[in-house]
Amino acid sequence: MLIITRISRFVSNFQNLVALFAGACIIISLIGILSLPLAFEEHQLYPKTLDPASSLYPYDRGGVPFGTTEVVAQYPENSPYVGYVTTYLTPLSQYLADHTHYLGTTIVAHPGGIIDEILYNTRGLDTVVETSILFTAFAIASYLYRREEE
């Protein structure tokens, strides 16, 4: 049997798909390991420093709430209000941040968390698309679940 026939027979069976993809991942990972070390670019557009003492950890992006904060953006001309909105917290979130140390762990569980993410407006579209993925997955799951009741 020709080798190409064997390969195409193996590839055409979808039961082998996971193994095939795992093999491809291993090959690319090996190339990645061999190409180490990759230099880390010190001049990051979105710098991040972690401060475990902060009550907003790990979501603390620095800055003064309701004040002006310097934010680096790729296209500053597209985000004229950039420094004002990264530090936005609702009064409830502000209260929780002032009195507890766990606001960072409840970032989506209270009003202000999600809004804070969305209003981080230099990369706001990311948040919208991420949520769309989540809602699409929910739509599929709820359709399949409710179909059994019909």
Add this chain to the structure above:
Amino acid sequence: MPDIGGIDLFVLEFGDILHYYTPYTTTLFLLALIFTALAIVSRPEGQIDIAFGGDAYYAKETTLPEMRFRRFMAIACGLATMGAMGSGDLFNFTLFASLVGITNVGIVAAVKNRHVLNAAYEYGIVAMVATLPLFGGAALILATTGTLSIPALAAGGFAVPFVGKALLVLGVIGEGMAPFYAAKAEMFRAPGAPYVIMCSLSSLLIFLRVVEIAITI
């Protein structure tokens, strides 16, 4: 850097995330748009299986709720494809690509056919695992260059590592391009033609786009 997209025709700004349309991406965008419109207006096919050696045949009916759900998923798939075509941000592109993967599973998830669902399950596993190289590639490029903007990376001055591009392309290939196409080909056995073909078209367009990105940056 080779500029295979051509000049920018139109730029849509969302803060740091640009959607830019060159003649190349505009063509892909219009293809996705036309096909989404076709999926909206057309009715699903009625598949007929003929039993071999006799007069018996099975007509496969698509019920109205099932058709509605699959049309919804096909439209979502079209929108995700259109988003990925114009996206000028690497991370946003990977998000759109994984959204396409999920909607592809959604299009056939409503079908009550053991063979199709088995294929969709295998496809879903690979599409899910493929998000790791996809996002890993974007993260690697961000770490080594400091930016995610495709126009900025294409302008030159950045050393984008080969393995970052390779991971990005591998992630997109895992969403259903050859040689990982077997499960997707089996998914097309599901009745309801305009919606299942959306699966094929979306991964083709996404692949054409990622090739452009990998060559440009």
